[in-house]
Amino acid sequence: MPNPMQLMWYINPLDGPVPWTPEGAFQPSLTRSREIAVQIDRDGYFGTLVVGKNPLVETATWASVTEQLRFLIPIYPGVIPVAFFAQQAQLFDSVSRGRLLINQVNGTDQLLTRFGVDVPSDERYDLSIEYWQAFKRLYAGDLEAFSGKFIKYGPAPGSRNTMAVPGLHLQDPHTPVWGSGTSPGGIRHAGAVLDVYLGYLHRPDRMRALMQSAHDAAASHGRTLKTGILCNIIVRDTEEEAWAHAQWVLEKTGVEKLINLVEGRLKTGRYQPHSGSREKQAFDTLRSDDPRQQSSIDALRAGRLPDVRALECHPNIWTGPNPWGAVDLLDQGWGGYFVGSAKNVAERMREIQETCGIDTFIMAGWPSKEEAKRVAEILMPLLDLRHDAPRLRQAA
Numbered sequence: 001m002p003n004p005m006q007l008m009w010y011i012n013p014l015d016g017p018v019p020w021t022p023e024g025a026f027q028p029s030l031t032r033s034r035e036i037a038v039q040i041d042r043d044g045y046f047g048t049l050v051v052g053k054n055p056l057v058e059t060a061t062w063a064s065v066t067e068q069l070r071f072l073i074p075i076y077p078g079v080i081p082v083a084f085f086a087q088q089a090q091l092f093d094s095v096s097r098g099r100l101l102i103n104q105v106n107g108t109d110q111l112l113t114r115f116g117v118d119v120p121s122d123e124r125y126d127l128s129i130e131y132w133q134a135f136k137r138l139y140a141g142d143l144e145a146f147s148g149k150f151i152k153y154g155p156a157p158g159s160r161n162t163m164a165v166p167g168l169h170l171q172d173p174h175t176p177v178w179g180s181g182t183s184p185g186g187i188r189h190a191g192a193v194l195d196v197y198l199g200y201l202h203r204p205d206r207m208r209a210l211m212q213s214a215h216d217a218a219a220s221h222g223r224t225l226k227t228g229i230l231c232n233i234i235v236r237d238t239e240e241e242a243w244a245h246a247q248w249v250l251e252k253t254g255v256e257k258l259i260n261l262v263e264g265r266l267k268t269g270r271y272q273p274h275s276g277s278r279e280k281q282a283f284d285t286l287r288s289d290d291p292r293q294q295s296s297i298d299a300l301r302a303g304r305l306p307d308v309r310a311l312e313c314h315p316n317i318w319t320g321p322n323p324w325g326a327v328d329l330l331d332q333g334w335g336g337y338f339v340g341s342a343k344n345v346a347e348r349m350r351e352i353q354e355t356c357g358i359d360t361f362i363m364a365g366w367p368s369k370e371e372a373k374r375v376a377e378i379l380m381p382l383l384d385l386r387h388d389a390p391r392l393r394q395a396a
């Protein structure tokens, strides 16, 4: 009997059949995002990973039109003062009856300086450890002042937790803190503070090693954590239909855009597992010892599309273009797809769940509304899902 798993759906205002191209993107629409939230709640997804300009505010408006959907929303530590954010999380949990999940994001240097956090990426993980440890104390009702290396706040005014209003409910013990980060600092950080460690779908042997390193880091703190992966998905009734759509996605993206995506990703300063550094790199310098990977690089350099199946790094796992990860030419975890028939994708998910110990699958499809519906109709019935209700406690 397979183990139960959690299934979530990704909502991004950047939507459309090929949203990383101007022709394939819809006009961003708050109404559409909200409609998708209502639909996936009704269809039985555990939750949604949301991005956008201010998802904390946006998803607060979805709480009243959904019943059980959890909201996994990005929070950049240090941007919102932690004592204030703990109150926001408590209130969100109260009005949604415990449906907030935090996606802690280390972000990029460019984005964080915009918000006034001028701490380099690797050091931000130390800031983040301090932030989330403080958050958990504050959420639990700690009233004391704190002065750390990065964070400082005063004592609570009065003698009571400001959220201690009869009838309000909090999560027990606190809003769960999920998050990612593949650099050594990111793994160390996961071990110290994350409740759920997230990665991207990619080659199972590498995913397994990544997840194991997060478990080991947690064990070194006497902790345990759960794991999840963000996956694009093209699922159809047959393999042929699914791969035909993957081919269509490649064609609609085109060679020039594929190269732009890879170049953009290499310039972000994000940690690159293949080089073990944040060093920026040019597309022209990319090379691989793996003939299959090199064939895709060579094709792009020659101005041709890679063979659609040359981007299949493991059966039914495709490293095609997607909104956040470019084209994962070196299979290093920039973001991948499940591509295949519902039966084969369900089997592959179970295989990955078992070999990599994955608890949660966050799916993304394009366009989002139609693909979420399709996944609910043809894939969900083949999965053994476990969607526990939030654990609540009365605010005291």
Ligand SMILES: Cc1cc2nc3c(=O)[nH]c(=O)nc-3n(C[C@H](O)[C@H](O)[C@H](O)COP(=O)(O)O)c2cc1C
Pocket: 051, 074, 103, 105, 106, 107, 108, 180, 181, 182, 183, 185, 186, 198, 199, 200, 229, 230, 269, 270, 271
């Ligand atoms: C499930 C998931 C969700 C993510 N969400 C965001 C996000 O909302 N914003 C963002 O800037 N990065 C996001 N990321 C990217 C990671 O935060 C990124 O890996 C990290 O900032 C870079 O860490 P590293 O350079 O230490 O590996 C996400 C990653 C994963 C796996």
